[in-house]
Amino acid sequence: MATSATIHSHAAPLGFIRKYIFSLDHKVIGLQYYFLALVAVFVGMFLSLLMRVHMVWPTAVLPLVGEIKPETYLQLMTMHGTIMVFFVLTTAPQGGFGNYFLPIQIGAPDMAFPVLNMLSFWTTFIAFVVILAAFFVTGGAPLHGWTGYAPLSALSNSGPGEQLGADLWITSIAIFCIASLMGALNFITTTLDLRAKGMTMMRLPLTVWAWFVTAILGLLAFGVLLSAGILLLLDRNLGTSFYVPLVVVNGQIMGHKGGSPLLWQHLFWFFGHPEVYIAILPGMGVASQLVSTFSRKPIFGYKAMVYAIMAIGFLGFMVWGHHMFMSGMSPYTAFAFSLMTMAIGVPSAIKTFNWLGTIHGGRVRFQTPMLYAIGFVSLFVSGGLSGPFLAQPVLDIPLHDTAFVVGHFHLIMGVAAIFGMFAATYYWFPKMFGRMMNETWGRVHFVITLIGTYCIFMPMHYLGMAGQPRRYSQFTELAYLQHLMPLNRFMTYAAIVTISAQLIFVLNLFWSMFKGPKASDNPWEATTLEWITATPPPHDNFGGHTPVVNHGPYEYGVPGAPRDYVMQTDPATVASH
């Protein structure tokens, strides 16, 4: 463990390009990731809006896309899922906030490898450009879903968009994998090697723990997806047969032989399930940080929280088969995967109870960041409860590929993670931009988004149980789903309102950036290291000083302390414990 000026070999840059474009400063790179994800989330949200509108008004002619054909719907769905999972849920919580605040929270002047950090962002950026390019090539975007199941994804004549569009899709994912591996390497090295004096592992803020474990998951998972993607590209373009068996497409026998579509599923989900935790763990870290700070109480069970994060990360690698219960796997294998999946409920419940235990009896300050943290916990519980349903093979058989699954994962990994990002944005905005966001509009945004989110995704569980399949572009012809159409229309209205309400957030964000009231260095009276430095932090984070840490991260309401909180750098004698 060491920190020194040596890491900060790069001086503060002066020119615009070195300062804002090809910056080595982790704070600028964090903001770059954040704004990339902000663009991506609006692209992804627009696609989902088109889908929802099409579901209930299938013949409507929509802006930019015209009338949506079934294959167009699949293309929208594929791109919505891919952009959201990779370029929003993976990019903003880890690349954005992790990059900006992990070094500051551990008392380091920068990431361990600043050049690698810059390369990591720009590689992600290239991956984003490549995936957007898939919209504009002949045939358009691919239609094989974000999971890219072979042989559909492995044959270029299997459908519209499966020509160049699919190649671009895989290439983008492969580039993204490389970027994420670079990022993970940097996060892990930084956490292990650059902590300030006194910042032991058990004094790390839970946000840092979450980013650290997320990076480990990324390190182990993205390499596997990269391999899988390379095999897919070879199958598509060079005639190999890793995933493609003997198949006939449109009456034509393809040249492949003997490949296994299930091989793709295994490799993909070995990445895919940890990816769920890559998306959600940073949100858990933020929720822990905020729940403690705004309840003015130490986090309930700090060590239990740390071990729960580790357990979730570890178990996350053991359960990929629960996505494949319907693939014809042996019931014994399914049983093992089912059992491991249920086991994740234990650390998840520990975290949930600890959040509630922290809030209980606290002097809670219901400011916007805290509202979003509570919203996160709420969505995590609501989405999490349907997990054990899907973890049972016997229940998964009827529920598989229905709207129930869509409701489940949107609540727990989609919007819960988004709520984590909102919480983080409202919480750290003053530190990042030196101004406060508007509190009133923050609350309005919260109320509409929370209610809207539940209105969109809760009914999906009913739809799924009633047998409404996912990935179908329209249901208006299906007699057995007619009684569900009002519910579908309600969800679409809710989606329109909720998505429109996000404009409040964007306006608040940019308005406050320039016009918001000036923020003090520690507006939330929080204890971690980012709040001891100036707002916004100087180039080397602590203005030439190296912080020395004497306290844990959540010392609120300490008996005998002069204030209701003890900064991590306060002298050791300030509190009695």
Added chain:
Amino acid sequence: MATLSSPVSIDVAKTGQGGGGVRPPAYGGGGDGRGDGSPDYGARLRRLRLGLAIGLTSVTMIFVSLTSAYVVRRGLPTLDERTNTYVRDWIPVDLPITLLLVNTTLLLVSSIAAELARRQITRQAALAPIRSIPGVSLGEGKGFPWLGTTVVLGGGFLVGQWMAWRELADRGFYLATSASSSFVYLLTATHAVHLAGGILVLLYASAVSLLHTPVEARRVVVDVTAWYWHFMFLLWLYIFGLLWFVR
């Protein structure tokens, strides 16, 4: 200003692969910063070695997943459309074993050369503070160009692998001939790409030596690349063993 100080051991966890029994390098103060504003190469070395170990974990995962795919694909039966029965379509690849053994030897020798280059520059870096004292001469002499030897032998290995691919093609095994040949090309190519990356870094290390970069800085690059190189050798042994014994 650099001062004469007795070399102090840095307490560094050995993170590289292979080449067991090598002492940790001896240089620097081992602590946080040296107090004179000059870069702390000891800390930089430790950080890069840690980064390397973490990076190699992800490289390992890539090969673990390819191995899994190899084993699964090898065991799969294939539908034969003429007889409508399931048959095994895995054709053992007729590897050019002599050529591959020569390549293996080349890579082994280059790994030894990389280790000698690493030790050579470690010595030079340890002596750098003494050499900077006016009037002190330690008997100049560049020593054997181990770094260059490593690059040349590594390049030789890549050429040898390319020849092996040509040989495979002559024997009728192309990328798409059979799943077995697909894996031979895939595994060797993935390894070659990683090795080529190592060569680029070594060329960079050689190039910066012409630019009066402090020997301590070069030493950090050479050290980490040498460990990477050893890993690449062990990885090749593993791949070779897989392709040969599990063919």
